[in-house]
Every structure is written in C-alpha cells, then in structure tokens.
Amino acid sequence: MAEIDPVISVRGLRNAFGDQVIHDNLDLDVRAGEILGVVGGSGTGKSVLMRSIIGLQEPKAGEITVLGTSMRGKEEDEAFEVRKRWGVMFQGGALFSTLTVAENVQVPLREFYPQFDRDLLEEIARYKIQLSGLPPEAAHKYPSELSGGMKKRAGLARSLAMDPELLFLDEPTAGLDPIGASKFDELTRSLQDTLGLTVFLITHDLDTLYAICDRVAVIADKRVIAIGKIDELLSTDHPWIHEYFSGPRGRAARLGHERQI
C-alpha cells in the first residue's frame, strides 16, 4: 500500500468566467485516507475547485481524475460508478426541503439501489443519522425545522448515505458556534477513522486545520501555491501564508492546538 494512485488528481486546471480567470494551471493531488484542508482568501476559487472536481463546473482546460476516472466532459448521467463512491456536503446542507431528514438520506440509496427493501432503507437512514451526531427524533423533521448546525449534520448524513470512499465538505464549520464547530471537527475525524474516508475539506476555520487536517493546500495566485503539513507551509516564504497562519487568529488557533496536545 506504499505508492497508490492519488484519489483525486488535478493537472493544469484552468477555470474562467468571461475574462476573469479563477484558476490557471492548477495542480493538486489528494492521497487516499487523508484529510486535506483547502484554504485560500475569499474569491480565490476554493468552491469552484471543488465544483470542478465533482463535475458541476466545466473547466476551460486541464485534466481531473477522481478515483481513477477522468471527469472531464462527463454529463450528470455519466460516471455513475464514481458518483456512487463519493459524498458531497454543501455549505448550507442543500437538503431537499420537501423531504424529511430520513428521506433526504434515502434519496441517493433509492436512486442507486431501487431494489432495497423499505425497512432496510429506514434502518440505514437511522444509523447514518446517528453516525452524524443527530438525535433520533431529527429523522422525521423537515429541514426548515432544523437549526443551522443540525442542517449541516443532516447534509453530512446524506453525503454518507452511500458509504463513500471520498467525502467533500464545503466549509463544514462555517456559521457554527465554537462548541458546535469543534464537535463537527471531532465527528469528521472519527468518521474518517471509522469509515476510512478520504476527505476534501474547504475551510476558513484555522482551528479545523490544526485539529483534523493531515495536509493543507493553499490556493492563491490562481493555483495551489503550497501543500503539506502546516509546519511545512510555514517554512515557505509566501506572504499570504504567513499572514494567514501567523496573524492573531492563526496564532490563537496554534496555541489552542498545542495546549490540547
């Protein structure tokens, strides 16, 4: 298991909206079993990168390979085999508002495994909801009846529905209170341990980076300028990285992390 292919491999990615170039010649590898944090200033295209990888945004150039399958030019109804193997959690949860939480979790299962018994679907939904740290009574609630943090957990439960190998999380802790955020971090870590996930995690949360990320990729100047452990990042001399990790918040997060160890 020493040298295995990266789970996600991005080569020479170029994204542009009109004249505005978001990514130019961007390379990125995500290794199996790691939690990769993706950081960058607002508007540097972290979400666009994620959308390109999962096929929601057609890049102008470049090659994207996910779980050994090229994702370029794939329509929604193609590459089912890959789509079965990943889960995506959007920033606001993106739950289907007309369905209860349990039904939301069952949507991908019904889509890919229509032959499953209803009881089994219910059972699967129930334990996924429990794995995501939601109370059991949340299962039959509608998204509008949930708080922001619970919506995120419900979104996580849905993204875990298919037992994915690869999990995309878009700002999972944004808008959560610090207690909720660190609980969510713990949850991500423990799920990663339990289920052996590879996690692609976009975040602004420095505490999350310190607490759970194996490696961090920094996006600036339209590409990934550095990738590695935080200590390795600090040894590079890019001003943005220093400002980011050595600013007051960065120092506080680091202190908090060191104290915990």
Added chain:
Amino acid sequence: MALPADFIEEQLPEGGTVLRLGGTLAITHISDLDERLRALPEGVIQIDLTRIEHIDTVGAWLVYRTARDQGATIIGADLDAQRLIAAVSGSDEQMIEAPRLSPVVRVFEELGEAVSSTAHTFVEFVGFIGQCVKAVFNLLLHPRRLRFHSVVQHFDMVGVRALGIIGLMSFLIGIVIAQQGAVQLRQFGAEIWTVNLIGRLTMRELGVLMTAIMVAGRSGSAFAAQIGTMKITEEVDAMRTIGVVPVEALVIPRVIATVLMMPLLGLYASLVAIVGGGLFCWMTLDMPPTTFVQRIREVTPLTDFYVGMVKAPVFGAIIALAGCFQGMRVHGNAEQVGLKTTAAVVQAIFLVIVLDAFFAVFFTEIGWD
C-alpha cells in the same frame, strides 16, 4: 473481482447454527442478502466473519441486526468490522418510528386542518386589511412617506406592460361574443341584437372581469412572489429594524397602483372587445362600422359604463391585497413562495367572481339594468 456477499449455515454439534458470511459485505454487493437474513429461522448462535473480504457500514448493520435479532455472537471480526459494527450499533437505543396514521384518520385530520387553516387565514386577512387601513391613515397624516416612486413603477408593471396581452385577449373575446351571439340570434332572425350583446356584455361584465382575472394572474402572483422572496431573504425584517413599515413600503404602493390601473385597463379591455365585435359584425353580418358605432351608442346605457368602473377598482384592491397578503404570509423555505403565489391567484379570482355576483344583483336592484 469482488465476490458478492453470501453466507452458509452450518449446524454446530452442540446445537444451534453458525452463519458463515463471505464475500464483499458492502452496499454494492449485498443484493438480496437483506431479505435472506431476515428470512432466517431462529437458532443462529454465532455469526462468523472470518471469510469476508471487505465490509462497510451497510454490511456492518446487517451483521449487527441479525446478531441482535437472533441473539447471536459475532466471531472472527477483524478490527475494521468491529469498529464499523460498534459505530452502527448506537442507532438502536432510541428507535423512533415515523408516526403512521390510518387513511380514515388522515382524511379527518386533513379536513380538520383545512377548516382550521381557512379560519386562521380569514382572521389573518382581516388583520392584514386592518394594517393596510392603518397604513393608509398614517400616509394621509404624513403624505411624504408615501413611496411615490414605487407607485409609479407599479403603474408600469401592472398597467402599461399588461396592455398587449389584455388587448389581445379582449379583442378575441369580442369576436367570440359576436360570433356566438350571431349564431344563436340568427335562429330568431334577430342578428341585429348581436350589437346589444357585445356592447352591454363587455362594458358591464366581461371587460372588467377578464381584466381582473388577467391582472390576478400577472400581477397578483408577482406581488406574492416578490414579497414572499423578500420575506425569505429577511429583507422585510431588515426594513422593520430600520424603521420602515413593510405594509407602507411594500403593500400600499402596489394596492394604489392596482386600484388606479384596474379601471383604466377595464375600460381599455371593453373598448378593444367592442372593436373586435364590430370587426366581426362588419365582416360577417355586413354591418358597416358607422352603423355599428351608432347602434352601440343607442343600446349601451351610460350606467353600464358606471357599473364597470365601480367594480374595477374594487377588484383591483382585492387582487393586490390578496397578492400582498399571501406574500407576507410566506415563511420558512422557497417552496412556500410557490404555494402562496398559487394561493394568491386562486383567492383573488375566487373573491373577484363572488363579488361580481353580488355587484350584479346590487346594480339590478338599484335600477341600473
């Protein structure tokens, strides 16, 4: 190639059976394993996982559930399997089933809910009208607070931009009235009375009524959707915190614009319908336009015009109020906007037709027939 999940049963010498699972115990490979495990007779005392190649949470759940139901012990689980089984087993402690009611109870429940929500809506609507009246008084006291710009903008939206579609619709309706009327009246040799039909029907009833239906569909729905969206994005709440009264800023300009535009649109619709009818009379009944206009002036009393012009602003007020009211009732999610928009149109058209019936009786009673 991964093998599908499967199992064999083995009798143990000391009694009971052992279940030896094998293959890939994952969501992709379980196929009918769920049903087969459920169908197992009792007496399984051990579940052996030594021969499985891979396990995920679905597989772990199936193993756990079978072990739980049969009271069996799990043996031969590697670390992965143990961890996954431990992870899924937590969901069992507090099982909460979705409440399921019998169909009969559900029918009564829905009926009851419909009755109570109708009553609530009515009370809310009365309250909303009260708010509007209060806002109107406030604006009369402080006329400068009226959003004149917004009123003019809605003149354009409700009135000017509706001219095309309402014109086309009325023109066609005029032709239909003339054509159908002529066919029926010909049987009595009374084709000349077609003119009465066109003049009176359009001025008195159809011009305003069809306009009201069109405005309800075009503008009433737009009001509900606009205000509903603003409710969802918390713009309405933001207004309140700044000190702007939402009813003054959002509802009153729309109501004023619709009340003022409806008579104009109604009159316009009636005239276009008469033109359409006249054209038909000219083409098929060989009645020259001058004769037609003269006949129209003779047979259509001025009271018909009054009837239309009294009804139009009332209809306009109802349409605008229903639209804004439903918009203000939106809360929660985007789906609500769609529901309330539909409700706004249905409510507006329903109220318009009910009121039209009352008006018909009323005007006949006071001698405007």
